[in-house]
Amino acid sequence: MYEVIITRPRSLAEAIEALGDDNATALAGGQTLIPTMKQRLAAPEVLVSLSGIDELSGVTIGDGEITIGAATTHAEVAREVAGACPALAALAGGIGDPAVRNRGTIGGSLANNDPAADYPAAVLACDATIITNDREIRSDEFFDGLFSTALLEGEIITAVRFPMPERAAYAKFDQPASRFALTGVFVAAGGGVVRVAVTGAGEDGVFRWDAAEQALMKDFSPSAIEGLSPDPSGMIGDLHGTPEYRAHLVGVMTKRAVEAALG
Amino acid sequence: MAEVSMTVNGTPVSGNVPDNTLLVDFLRETLELTGTHVGCDTSQCGACVVHVNGRAVKACTMFAVEAEGAEVATIEGEAAPDGTLSAIQQAFQDHHGLQCGFCTPGMVMSAKALLAENPKPTEAEIREYLEGNICRCTGYHNIVKAIMAASGQDVSKIAAE
Numbered sequence: 115m116y117e118v119i120i121t122r123p124r125s126l127a128e129a130i131e132a133l134g135d136d137n138a139t140a141l142a143g144g145q146t147l148i149p150t151m152k153q154r155l156a157a158p159e160v161l162v163s164l165s166g167i168d169e170l171s172g173v174t175i176g177d178g179e180i181t182i183g184a185a186t187t188h189a190e191v192a193r194e195v196a197g198a199c200p201a202l203a204a205l206a207g208g209i210g211d212p213a214v215r216n217r218g219t220i221g222g223s224l225a226n227n228d229p230a231a232d233y234p235a236a237v238l239a240c241d242a243t244i245i246t247n248d249r250e251i252r253s254d255e256f257f258d259g260l261f262s263t264a265l266l267e268g269e270i271i272t273a274v275r276f277p278m279p280e281r282a283a284y285a286k287f288d289q290p291a292s293r294f295a296l297t298g299v300f301v302a303a304g305g306g307v308v309r310v311a312v313t314g315a316g317e318d319g320v321f322r323w324d325a326a327e328q329a330l331m332k333d334f335s336p337s338a339i340e341g342l343s344p345d346p347s348g349m350i351g352d353l354h355g356t357p358e359y360r361a362h363l364v365g366v367m368t369k370r371a372v373e374a375a376l377g
Numbered sequence: 378m379a380e381v382s383m384t385v386n387g388t389p390v391s392g393n394v395p396d397n398t399l400l401v402d403f404l405r406e407t408l409e410l411t412g413t414h415v416g417c418d419t420s421q422c423g424a425c426v427v428h429v430n431g432r433a434v435k436a437c438t439m440f441a442v443e444a445e446g447a448e449v450a451t452i453e454g455e456a457a458p459d460g461t462l463s464a465i466q467q468a469f470q471d472h473h474g475l476q477c478g479f480c481t482p483g484m485v486m487s488a489k490a491l492l493a494e495n496p497k498p499t500e501a502e503i504r505e506y507l508e509g510n511i512c513r514c515t516g517y518h519n520i521v522k523a524i525m526a527a528s529g530q531d532v533s534k535i536a537a538e
Contacts, residue, residue: 120379120396120442141440148399148438149419161396165443189432211509212490213423216432217439291421293508 115151120161126169126272130247132162133268140164140270142185142222145214170221170272178278181245184221184271191220201282201375202240205232205300208286210293221271224256227263227319229350230294234320236284237274238311239300245273259318280304281334283374285367287314289354296354297363299323301371303334310368315349315360326368335376336369379442385410386454392441400444401425401436404451412452412482416511423510426483426490427451433490435509452482455489465489465527472532474523476514483510488524497528500535 120141123129132138139158141147143165150156164170170185173194180198182191192207192215209215209223209232223233224244237244237253244251246269256264265271279302286298295314302309308330310323329338343365349357381398382391385408392407404410404427413436416424420438427436428450455463462470465488475481484507491498491506498506503521512520518535526532 115397117395118397120440122442122445144440144443145420145438148440152418161440163440163443211423212487212506213426213433213435213509214420214438216429216434 116154116157118151118158118161120163122163122166124166126167126247129162129164129167129270130268132160133270135160136267138162140225142225143187143218144222145210145218146222146226146228164219164221164270180276180278182220182274182276184224184273185219186221188215188218188220188223199276199278199282201279201284201300201302202236202276205236205284205286208232208284208288220274224274225263225265225271227257227261228294229260229316229319230289230292230296230298230314232284232286232295232298232313235295235298235300235311235313236276238320238322239302239309240276240279240282241302241309242274242276244271245275246271250275254322257320261319277304281375281377283371285370285374287363287367289314297360297367299364299367299371301330301368301375303330303375307331308334310371312344312364312368315344315364317348317350323364323368330372334372336372339365339369339372381441381445383444383447383449385449386451394441396440396442398441399437400427400429400434400439400441400449403441403444404436404449407441410451410453414479414482416479416483421509421511422480423483423487423507424480426486426510428486428490431493433487450486452485455485463489465492465524468523468527469520472519472523472526474516474520476512476516480510480512480514484512484520488527491524492528497530498524500525 137159141161141163171183174181175198188206188209196203244256282302284300287296289296297314300311310326313320346357346361349360351357414424416422420435425436522532
């Protein structure tokens with residue numbers, strides 16, 4: 115990879131200052147960014163490592179909500195929310211492989227917004243709030259197409275706040291080589307509202323499947339999805355699957371998620 | 378350039394390396410600990426797995442400077458100073474858990490992390506935990522068997538028989 119200068123701030127304030135440099139990029143767990151740099155698809159001049167900042171890490175379980183520091187690894191999330199939100203713990207524990215989960219972070223995953231990443235589905239389905247150094251962003255406003263988010267230059271995610279759903283589950287059809295989601299569906303129900311978020315399938319990244327949400331709000335059961343299928347136009351087509359295949363998977367994985375959520 | 382200091386297999390070490398030095402290159406090139414292998418260099422294969430502060434990580438996907446001050450454990454630290462193999466290493470030998478041996482350092486370090494978390498894993502749990510460790514010889518059956526044996530479990534009924 116190209117030469118790069120790496121800084122290791124010890125506080126959020128130092129990190130924000132370092133990211134004020136136009137040539138600087140934030141480095142979270144690096145599980146996507148480092149391979150991308152090796153391929154020379156990214157060539158930041160300065161990396162601001164966020165892994166040494168204690169205030170960005172850790173899980174707080176409060177009354178009806180879970181707040182996860184941006185630099186918390188997938189492995190930590192899987193361990194620490196297992197009791198409070200098993201669906202989120204299972205999602206975190208199914209990302210990549212054990213070694214990747216020990217480095218990769220929730221903030222890094224969300225800021226990258228890979229169209230096949232797992233966390234965007236949980237954030238969108240649970241209507242979580244993205245907390246940055248500057249403001250709070252609702253899930254519906256955060257994801258902004260392929261590898262794109264509402265984050266501004268120099269703005270970083272500090273934490274993510276999840277309302278605890280009454281019922282939730284994530285069903286993922288793994289792409290077995292990369293272990294990203296070929297299609298993954300997170301279903302969350304709470305307060306009479308059902309949200310269904312789909313990752314891995316949409317050309318513009320994670321999206322909500324409105325028709326399934328409407329059907330599930332009337333009848334939260336797998337049979338409510340019968341006969342429903344999202345439009346394949348706008349779905350990803352690649353060597354792993356056609357848009358029609360992915361559209362079919364969305365229906366299948368939604369049903370599985372509802373079954374799992376009913377436990 | 379960055380001055381990097383860490384503890385590797387219990388010994389304090391340091392080096393002055395370019396910032397973009399990966400942890401695996403620091404181990405192999407600077408410290409000449411070549412037991413940790415680079416297989417794919419894309420964080421898929423797991424030949425480079427080492428432990429950083431007790432957690433298994435892919436040393437090809439972490440910068441050396443990020444391990445500043447950390448406790449790092451590599452395959453070289455597994456056997457006793459007199460050459461006596463660790464229980465996991467011995468089980469790999471006893472059950473032919475390696476063919477060409479290239480993936481073995483990563484397999485052993487992942488197995489060690491698994492058994493620290495889950496001292497009596499099932500066969501399925503072992504296979505799932507090894508998702509990020511690839512054996513190009515496809516010697517998985519005996520690797521799984523070796524890890525089960527290292528955990529003190531009966532291996533007479535598992536798939537390799």
